[in-house]
Amino acid sequence: MRTVVIAEDEVDIRNLLKLYLEQEYRVISFANGEEALAGIQEVMPDLVILDILLPGMNGFKVCERLREKQIHVPVIFLSAKREQSEKIRGLEIGADDYITKPFDPGELMARVKAHLRRSTQQTATEEESTHMIKWGELHIDIEQYVVTVKGNPIHLSTKEIQLLILLASNPRRVFNTVQLYDLIWGEGQYGDLKTVSVHISTLRKKIEQNPSKPEYIITVRGFGYKFLS
Numbered sequence: 001m002r003t004v005v006i007a008e009d010e011v012d013i014r015n016l017l018k019l020y021l022e023q024e025y026r027v028i029s030f031a032n033g034e035e036a037l038a039g040i041q042e043v044m045p046d047l048v049i050l051d052i053l054l055p056g057m058n059g060f061k062v063c064e065r066l067r068e069k070q071i072h073v074p075v076i077f078l079s080a081k082r083e084q085s086e087k088i089r090g091l092e093i094g095a096d097d098y099i100t101k102p103f104d105p106g107e108l109m110a111r112v113k114a115h116l117r118r119s120t121q122q123t124a125t126e127e128e129s130t131h132m133i134k135w136g137e138l139h140i141d142i143e144q145y146v147v148t149v150k151g152n153p154i155h156l157s158t159k160e161i162q163l164l165i166l167l168a169s170n171p172r173r174v175f176n177t178v179q180l181y182d183l184i185w186g187e188g189q190y191g192d193l194k195t196v197s198v199h200i201s202t203l204r205k206k207i208e209q210n211p212s213k214p215e216y217i218i219t220v221r222g223f224g225y226k227f228l229s
Helices: 011-021 033-043 059-068 084-092 105-129 158-169 177-186 194-207
Strands: 003-007 026-030 047-051 075-079 097-100 132-135 138-141 146-149 152-154 217-220 224-227
Touching: 003 011, 003 033, 011 026, 011 105, 026 033, 033 047, 033 059, 047 059, 047 105, 059 075, 059 084, 075 084, 075 105, 084 097, 097 105, 132 158, 138 158, 146 194, 158 177, 158 194, 158 224, 177 194, 177 224, 194 217
Parallel strands: 003 026, 003 047, 047 075, 075 097
Antiparallel strands: 132 138, 138 146, 146 152, 217 224
């Protein structure tokens, strides 16, 4: 089931939105900007309906933060502001649509479905058209298991490339050592967790220009590792 986040401080409007959306989607709601931003990053929903005049952090700022963090979930602004300049501002900072209050719930549902449909089609097209992950001079062919740096092929063991693909496919997400071990070597397998740090070290030696100051695989002290800062 697709997930929709509602960020709206007016209880009546929030409940109305939930009444319609919960017929087809999983709905999570927030009443202020800070909670909405944190919740969206945690849940990673399929679509966000965002009021502009939220307490704390307004909707414009929430949308800006999402785009700064490379979170490209479709965003529909919902606002009592009808000025054309406000609509233009909302679209310029990365929103996908702008609906003014009062609104027709049927029209809003139609727009939600349209954006979700386009998002699904775009994802499918991207998956069909490319199997490459490219970050600067590092290119990873996730179908052929081929890695190149500056155009030069890099020899990696099976576990090294699996580890690299996992991290690179989830940029900026922090994985702890146990999670990496379970995902790559297999949950429940008996082994030394130091295996993870050893493989991280060898990966850095092979793909980083300066392994002691890595640009790709970053250590998050006290937490684990992530791909890019």
